[in-house]
Amino acid sequence: MFKLRNHTQFGHHKGWLVFTVAVLSLALVLSLNAGSPKLFAEISWLDILGEGSIVLLTLAWILSALASRPPGKVTRYIVIGLGCILFSASLDLLDEFLRYPPASHWLSMIESFPAVVGMLVMTGALYLWHHEQRAINIQLRRREWDYRDHGEIDPITQLYRGEYWQARAAAFQESGGNGYVAIIDINDFSYFNERYGQAEGDRYLHEVAQLLIMNLRQQDLACRYAGDRFALLLPDVCETQAYNIVKQICISIEHVAFRHQASAEAIYTSARAEVAQLTPVSHLPNILRGMLGKLEKGQRTAA
Numbered sequence: 001m002f003k004l005r006n007h008t009q010f011g012h013h014k015g016w017l018v019f020t021v022a023v024l025s026l027a028l029v030l031s032l033n034a035g036s037p038k039l040f041a042e043i044s045w046l047d048i049l050g051e052g053s054i055v056l057l058t059l060a061w062i063l064s065a066l067a068s069r070p071p072g073k074v075t076r077y078i079v080i081g082l083g084c085i086l087f088s089a090s091l092d093l094l095d096e097f098l099r100y101p102p103a104s105h106w107l108s109m110i111e112s113f114p115a116v117v118g119m120l121v122m123t124g125a126l127y128l129w130h131h132e133q134r135a136i137n138i139q140l141r142r143r144e145w146d147y148r149d150h151g152e153i154d155p156i157t158q159l160y161r162g163e164y165w166q167a168r169a170a171a172f173q174e175s176g177g178n179g180y181v182a183i184i185d186i187n188d189f190s191y192f193n194e195r196y197g198q199a200e201g202d203r204y205l206h207e208v209a210q211l212l213i214m215n216l217r218q219q220d221l222a223c224r225y226a227g228d229r230f231a232l233l234l235p236d237v238c239e240t241q242a243y244n245i246v247k248q249i250c251i252s253i254e255h256v257a258f259r260h261q262a263s264a265e266a267i268y269t270s271a272r273a274e275v276a277q278l279t280p281v282s283h284l285p286n287i288l289r290g291m292l293g294k295l296e297k298g299q300r301t302a303a
């Protein structure tokens with residue numbers, strides 16, 4: 001089976017992992033050098049619970065940022081910001097175990113400053129993150145509309161599944177939108193699988209998904225409806241435009257020379273499609289049923 005690897009990003013962040021350990025070590029060394037252990041009776045376990053939780057959660061945030069984000073400016077600022085907060089939180093926790101002589105009071109006096117710096121850096125990081133996310137949203141535009149739910153992404157095509165498409169189409173209708181919907185079906189895909197194998201079939205579906213995205217406008221949406229069927233949502237187009245878009249996609253699919261992994265053999269396929277109008281008053285399940293029924297019968301109206 002065609003599998004997309006979903007590794008963590010830790011491998012790219014060895015330096016930041018060392019930085020995190022260094023922050024914790026520095027807090028420990030400074031505190032141990034300056035203070036002496038408190039008596040057991042002097043220790044407030046409730047404070048330790050609260051402050052220890054802050055240290056652990058900040059550490060968990062750093063690790064999740066490093067696990068999920070690629071290297072770059074935003075990641076750097078997030079880790080520096082959280083690192084400063086971690087430093088303050090660690091000093092705060094350690095002074096629950098240690099008593100400082102008057103000469104070392106500076107340590108408990110300065111312990112909150114790194115947290116303030118960290119929060120300022122985090123504010124900058126969130127601002128940059130906002131800009132980064134806007135750029136990513138544009139990249140994702142034809143795959144994702146105004147709603148994100150990573151659980152609904154199909155791992156083979158990296159498109160959202162049919163349920164997502166239906167929900168977006170219904171929301172589009174509710175907002176008063178007019179447009180067209182289409183279902184594209186790859187012809188004889190079961191034969192493709194039989195001849196070239198399931199893994200190649202998966203790879204082919206992945207490639208078709210890329211092709212759909214390439215052929216759509218920024219405001220359109222492509223999803224994997226099910227199996228070898230893809231669903232499109234085309235807002236604000238007239239009938240001719242909708243049919244043209246879908247027809248051109250089918251022509252593109254026919255012209256793809258898909259290369260088998262084991263040989264340089266070019267594999268050509270074809271697709272058929274059904275197109276229907278979507279208005280605020282149309283009944284989406286009926287429209288869908290109609291399009292799927294026609295596809296079943298093998299009528300080739302759009303392609």
Ligand SMILES: Nc1nc2c(ncn2[C@@H]2O[C@H](COP(=O)(O)OP(=O)(O)OP(=O)(O)O)[C@@H](O)[C@H]2O)c(=O)[nH]1
Pocket residue numbers: 156185186187188189190191193197198199200201202205226227228
């Ligand atoms: N490789 C692969 N095949 C899939 C996947 N999901 C469904 N299929 C296959 O897609 C094929 C769909 O079969 P059919 O609905 O008969 O479609 P078809 O063979 O294209 O026939 P027509 O649509 O009538 O041309 C089946 O063989 C499924 O096993 C998938 O995720 N990966």
